[in-house]
Amino acid sequence: MQLRNPKLLRSESYFGGIWHSAENNHAFTVNNPATGKGIIDVADLNAIDAEHAIAAAHKAQPAWAALTVKERSKLLRRWFDLIMANQDDLALILTTEQGKPLAEAKGEIAYGASYIEWFAEEAKRVYGDIIAPPNNSQRLFVIKQPIGVVASITPWNFPNAMLARKAAPALAAGCTFVAKPAKETPLSALALAVLAEEAGIPAGVFNIICSSSSPTIGKVMTSSPLVSKLSFTGSTQVGKTLLEQCAGTVKKTSMELGGNAPFIIFNDANLDLAIKGLMTSKFRNAGQTCVCTNRIYVQRDIHDTFVEKLTAAMESLNTGNGTADGVNIGPLITTKAVAKVASLVDEAVANGASVKYVAKVNTNPGDTDTHFYPPTLISGVKNNMQISREEIFGPVAAITIFDTEEEVLAAANDTEFGLASYFYTNDISRVWRFGEALEYGIVGINEGLISNEMAPFGGIKESGFGREGSKYGIEDYMEIKYMCLGGI
Ligand code: NAP
Numbered sequence: 001m002q003l004r005n006p007k008l009l010r011s012e013s014y015f016g017g018i019w020h021s022a023e024n025n026h027a028f029t030v031n032n033p034a035t036g037k038g039i040i041d042v043a044d045l046n047a048i049d050a051e052h053a054i055a056a057a058h059k060a061q062p063a064w065a066a067l068t069v070k071e072r073s074k075l076l077r078r079w080f081d082l083i084m085a086n087q088d089d090l091a092l093i094l095t096t097e098q099g100k101p102l103a104e105a106k107g108e109i110a111y112g113a114s115y116i117e118w119f120a121e122e123a124k125r126v127y128g129d130i131i132a133p134p135n136n137s138q139r140l141f142v143i144k145q146p147i148g149v150v151a152s153i154t155p156w157n158f159p160n161a162m163l164a165r166k167a168a169p170a171l172a173a174g175c176t177f178v179a180k181p182a183k184e185t186p187l188s189a190l191a192l193a194v195l196a197e198e199a200g201i202p203a204g205v206f207n208i209i210c211s212s213s214s215p216t217i218g219k220v221m222t223s224s225p226l227v228s229k230l231s232f233t234g235s236t237q238v239g240k241t242l243l244e245q246c247a248g249t250v251k252k253t254s255m256e257l258g259g260n261a262p263f264i265i266f267n268d269a270n271l272d273l274a275i276k277g278l279m280t281s282k283f284r285n286a287g288q289t290c291v292c293t294n295r296i297y298v299q300r301d302i303h304d305t306f307v308e309k310l311t312a313a314m315e316s317l318n319t320g321n322g323t324a325d326g327v328n329i330g331p332l333i334t335t336k337a338v339a340k341v342a343s344l345v346d347e348a349v350a351n352g353a354s355v356k357y358v359a360k361v362n363t364n365p366g367d368t369d370t371h372f373y374p375p376t377l378i379s380g381v382k383n384n385m386q387i388s389r390e391e392i393f394g395p396v397a398a399i400t401i402f403d404t405e406e407e408v409l410a411a412a413n414d415t416e417f418g419l420a421s422y423f424y425t426n427d428i429s430r431v432w433r434f435g436e437a438l439e440y441g442i443v444g445i446n447e448g449l450i451s452n453e454m455a456p457f458g459g460i461k462e463s464g465f466g467r468e469g470s471k472y473g474i475e476d477y478m479e480i481k482y483m484c485l486g487g488i
Contacts, residue, residue: 001039001096003089007194013049014193015178016056017203023048028404029213032188033099033331034321036368042186045211050180050220053209055174057149058226060204065146069123076120076171079199080414083113083132083164083192090160090191097185098159099330099371100285101322111451112164114470118453120146120391122474139485142477145214146174147252148228150254151221153214156236156333157288159185162256163192165457165468166231167206173477175229178207180217182234184333186210222246229253229477233290236417236462254466254476256290256458258391259419261440262412263293263448266405267301269424270446273379277448278397281422283317286329287395288337290463291420291451295381295388296399297408299463303401307379310397311357317375317395320362327362329395331371341373341394344387348398351463353380353387383411405434413439418461422448 003009012019021027026044031037039473040051064072083090091105100108101203131140150170154162163179170177181189189208196206211217221227222245232242233256246253259303263281265274298306322330332338349355359375379399387398402408412421421440425431435443441459444450451457456467466476 001092002116003092005089008093008191008192009040009187010194011040013043013045013053013208014190015053015199015204015207015209016093016199020049022046024441028183030097030184032096033274033333033371034323034367036370039096040187042210045209045217046114046213047216047220050209050211050217051224053178053207053369054149054151054220054224054226055331056204057178057207060202061146064176064202069126072121072172072174074121075199075201076116076123076168077194078121079201080116082195082199083109083116088089090188092190094160095322095330096185098156099322099333101330102329103328104285105322108158108161110157112161114453115161115185117167118469119168119474122169122471124366125471126173126474126478130238137486137488139488141483141485143237143481143483144403145481147227147477147479149173150175150177150229150231150477151224151227152177152179152231153218153221154179154181154189155289156182156184157238159188160192162233163189166233169229169468169473170477171201171205173283173347173474176205176207178209178221180209180211180214180221182209183214185213187470217244218242219401222251225247225249227251231466231476232256233470236464239464255464256466256468257419257462257464258417259292259459259463260294260389260391260417261291261326261420261422262297263297264297264408264412264423265299265302265306266423266425266427266430268426271302271306271309271472273446275426277315277422277444277446278310278311281444281448282397283395284330286332286373288333288393293422294392294398295412296397297402297411298399300401300403303379303399307377308354308397310377314357314359314397317335317359318362319372319374319395321364323365324364328348331368332373332394335370337393337483338371338373341396344390344392345376345378345396348378348381348385348387351382351385353378353385353398363384379453383414392431405430409434409437416462417459419459419463420444420450
C-alpha cells in the first residue's frame with residue numbers, strides 16, 4: 001500500500017494515549033478482500049487488555065468533561081481537519097481492507113468526518129430547561145451531563161464512518177470512548193486514532209482496541225461497571241445478545257441494527273429519477289449497507305419498462321478490485337458473504353423468480369475470484385421468499401410486482417425491521433399518506449441517498465433505537481439531571 005503518510009498504517013491498539021501490543025503478544029491477519037492476501041498482522045487484544053483500556057477511559061473522563069465546550073470543540077475541529085487532509089490515504093487504507101471502490105471510500109472518509117465537524121459545533125448547543133415550579137419557594141431546572149465512558153462495537157461495512165458517527169457526539173458531550181472495530185477492518189479505526197492523537201485529543205479520551213474475539217471484548221464492555229453506555233452498530237442478532245449482556249449493569253444503549261429496506265415505484269413516478277435513486281441505494285458498497293434497498297416493488301403497468309431501464313443502468317456497473325480504474329463495485333467482504341447471496345438468489349429462482357440480467361466481473365491478475373458476486377437482476381420475487389425476509393447484503397436487485405397502494409404498504413411493513421424505506425411517486429397526497437404509514441425510521445421520497453450529518457439516522461422495530469447525527473445525536477450521550485432548589 002503506497003501511502004503519502006505511512007504513519008497512518010498501525011498494527012498496535014491505542015488506549016490511554018499509548019500504542020499497545022496484545023498483553024499475550026498475539027496477533028491476527030487483516031486481509032484484502034479483493035486479493036484474498038494478508039495486509040498486516042494486528043495486535044489481538046484479550047479481556048485483560050480491554051479492562052486496561054476501559055480503566056484508561058474512565059480515568060480520563062472527568063478531566064475531558066471539565067474542559068469547556070469550546071476547548072472540546074476546537075480539538076474535534078482539529079481532528080476533522082487532519083482527517084480531511086489525509087483523505088486519500090485513509091481512503092486507500094479503507095479500500096484495501098474493506099473492498100469498496102476508492103471513490104466511494106473517499107466519500108466515506110468525508111461522510112465520517114462530517115459528523116466530527118458537525119458535533120464540534122453541536123458541543124456548543126446543549127441546552128437545559130427552567131421549569132415553572134408548583135410553588136413560589138422552589139425553582140426547578142434541568143441540566144444535561146455526559147453519560148461517562150462509552151464503549152462501542154462497529155461493523156466492517158463502514159469502518160470509518162460508523163466509528164466517527166459515534167465517537168463525535170460522545171466526545172462532544174464530554175464522554176470518553178473505547179471502540180472495538182470489526183476484525184475484518186481494524187486499520188481504518190487505528191488510522192483515526194493516529195489522527196486523534198496528532199490533533200491533541202488527550203490520552204484516554206479516544207481508544208481503539210482490536211481483537212479477533214469480539215465475544216470476549218463484548219463481554220468485558222457490557223459487564224464493566226466503569227462503562228456507562230454501549231453504542232453498537234451491527235446485526236440485529238448480535239445487538240440482541242449485547243442488550244441481554246447490558247442488562248446486568250443496566251447500561252444505556254444505542255442500537256443501530258439491520259434493515260430490510262423496501263424501494264417502491266408507483267405508476268406515476270418519474271422512472272429515470274427512480275432508476276438513479278435505486279442504483280445508488282442498491283449498489284453502493286456492493287449492496288452491503290444497512291440502508292441498501294432490499295426489496296424492490298414495482299407497480300404492474302410499469303414493470304417491463306422498469307426492468308428494461310434498470311438493465312441498461314446496470315450495464316454501467318464495473319465490478320472488480322476497488323483500487324482499479326473505473327471500478328464502481330468491489331468484492332464482498334468474505335467468501336461466506338458470497339455464498340449467502342448466492343443461496344438467496346438460488347432459493348428465489350427455485351421458487352419461481354426469473355433472472356433478467358447478470359453482469360460480468362472484471363478482475364485482474366492477482367485478484368481473487370472467490371470474493372466477487374456479479375450484479376444480478378431478478379424479478380417475480382414473492383414476499384415469503386428468503387430474499388425478501390433477510391438482508392441480501394450483496395449486489396442483487398430483486399423485484400416484486402404489486403397492484404395497489406394498500407397491498408404494497410402491507411408488504412413493505414411486513415418485516416421485523418424498520419430502518420430505511422424509499423418510494424417514488426408524483427402524487428402529493430400519497431407522499432404524505434404513504435410516508436406517514438411506512439413503519440420506518442427513515443423514508444426517502446423520490447430520493448435514494450438519505451444519510452447526512454444534519455439528519456437523524458436510526459431505526460425502529462428490530463432495527464434498533466437511538467439516533468445518530470442531527471441535533472438529536474448528542475442527546476444519546478447525555479444524562480438529564482433535574483435540580484430542585486427550595487427555600488426561596
Ligand atoms: P455483526 O456480525 O453484528 O458485527 C458487528 C460488530 O459486532 C463487529 O465488530 C463484530 O465483531 C461484533 N460482534 C459480533 N459478534 C459479537 C459478540 N457476540 N459480542 C460482541 N461483538 C460482536 O454485523 P456485520 O455483519 O459485521 O455488519 C453488518 C450488519 O450491520 C448488518 O446487519 C447491517 O444492517 C448492520 N448495520 C447497521 C447500521 C445502522 O446504522 N443501523 C449501519 C451499518 C451496518 P467481529 O466482526 O470482529 O466478530
